Amino acid sequence: MPLPLPLTSPDSSASSASPADPASPKSRGRGLRPSRRTVLAAGVGGTATALVLGAAAPAEPSVSADAISAAAVREEYLHGWRGYQDVAWGHDEARPISRTTHDFFAPGHTFGLSIVEALDTLFLMGEDAEVIRCCDWIEQHFDPVQNADVQIFEVVIRLVGGLLAGYQATQRPALLARARELADRLLPAFTASPTGMPYTHVNLRTGAVRGKVAALAEIGSNAMEFGLLSRLTGDARYYDASLRAYRAVISRRSALDLLGTSIDVETGRWADCTSVAPNAPVDSFYEYLCNGGALLRDAQLSSWYQTLTAAILRHQAVRAGGRLWFRSVDFRTGRPNGPTTQLELGAFYAGLLGKGGAVREGSAYFDSWTAVLERHPVLPESIDYTTLAPLDRSGQLRPEYANSAFDLWRITGDEHYKECAFRWFLAMRDRQRVPGGYTNLRDVTAPAGSARSYDDLTPGYWFAENLKYLWLMFSGTPRFDYRVGMLSTEGKALAGLRPQWL
Secondary structure, eight states: OOOOOOOOSOOHHHHTTSOSSTTSOOOOOOOOSSOTTEEEEEEETTEEEEEEOSSOOOHHHHHHHHHHHHHHHHHHHHHHHHHHHHHHTTSSEEETTTTEEEOSSBTTBOOOHHHHHHHHHHHHTTOHHHHHHHHHHHHHHOOTTOSOEEEHHHIIIIIIHHHHHHHHHHOOHHHHHHHHHHHHHHTHHHHTSSSSOOOSEEETTTOOEEOOEEEHHHHHSOHHHHHHHHHHHOOTHHHHHHHHHHHHHHTTOOTTSOOOSEEETTTOOEEEOEEOTTSTTTHHHHHHHHHHHHHHTOHHHHHHHHHHHHHHHHHTEEEETTEEEEOOEETTTOOBOSOSEEEGGGGGHHHHHHHTTOHHHHHHHHHHHHHHHHHSSSOOSEEETTTTEEEEOOBOOOOHHHHHHHHHHHHHOOHHHHHHHHHHHHHHHHHHEETTEEOOBSOTTSOTTOGGGBOOOBOTHIIIIIHHHHHHHHHOOTTBOTTTOEEOTTOOEEEOBOOOOO
16 A cells, blocks of 8 residues: 655644644633642742632733743653662663562563653653663663563554654654564564454564454554554555554444454454443554544544544443443443443543544543542542442553643643643642652552552653643643644654754
């Protein structure tokens, strides 16, 4: 197939509504309890500064408030980054409390995951010395040919995506070369499959594959990275593999235009016939149809997204307590099928709905999660959407709520989303900051600072996502083109970076 055309403009749904000046969007006067109305941003610029928002104010104080917010976000990011550097440099992830390391992909194997995840965030924050240090480590130590079985999904969105974003930020050829070599090692998972839907795991050294039952997110979260890699290298194999996998799934949708959860990639038979969208483990399958269609200017991906989303809104949208949620249904009949559970991972869907043109529904779903945040200072991993009570009380430093706030702010220019995002940031800072960085929580309902509440891990994605969304909202950085910039499901800036040759 012909390679996709270069991206010259964003999709129409985003471009028409993105704020012309990200530093000073309009406000509709809606706030939270409590909001950023009175916050002490201590330590920013060496002083404690009172941040007062909420009432109408002249333009200059509004800009200053954003600058204070951006500085606070940057300081917390660097606190987490210093924690990783101190105990885990060159390893995948840090355990900040025990001051030990964690191998994410396979025990005994490191890919410097947090280094790759942090590349474009550090770049956007202007931390060029750190970016150079990260690039040097990758050039000297990153090994894409390790004798390790790795999950295709995680490697694509984290490592391939991170290397591509780093290349677009710095123009260092070695980063693109590593991304291509790694993708070549992943391709057997696609080409060895009779249906073209990838196996879940591949050995990077031998090419041996395993895992024949794959969830939708594992099958379809690669179009953005593989499409961009095909564009940058002129090699269509990567995007061809991604599209073949997508076609195989879409062709097996039900008469209602719904999809199941997991499928046997060898036989093409559904292994789980429940549509759980937008929850994991199907979430980013839909995200990549919408974002991939825009990034790669592929009308087929965009059309599939609209078809499937219309069916989800028709058969799965439900109101509980006056709030919009999404129930699980049998994908063949549309009948409710399963408990009234909603995963925090699904909170990204509010922004995705907005980007796909359903701004009203996206805003309503965001408000549903905001109601959860008002009840629980840190969003629990899962809730009963009829009561907002937590089902899984852990807090895994998830970025999805901030992701949606960023997306909806770009679309609408509404100050409300910045207020919500900053409150979310303050809760994370209050509850999950430790001397060695940031950590997951075992129980979000435990008192702040309670030793029993802390887990001991800074996930690599924290460096890629959480504070990047807030930095972009408050900093107005000139290193990002807000008109055309696009992020992957892992928060990697795959379009819109304004490169510096580092």
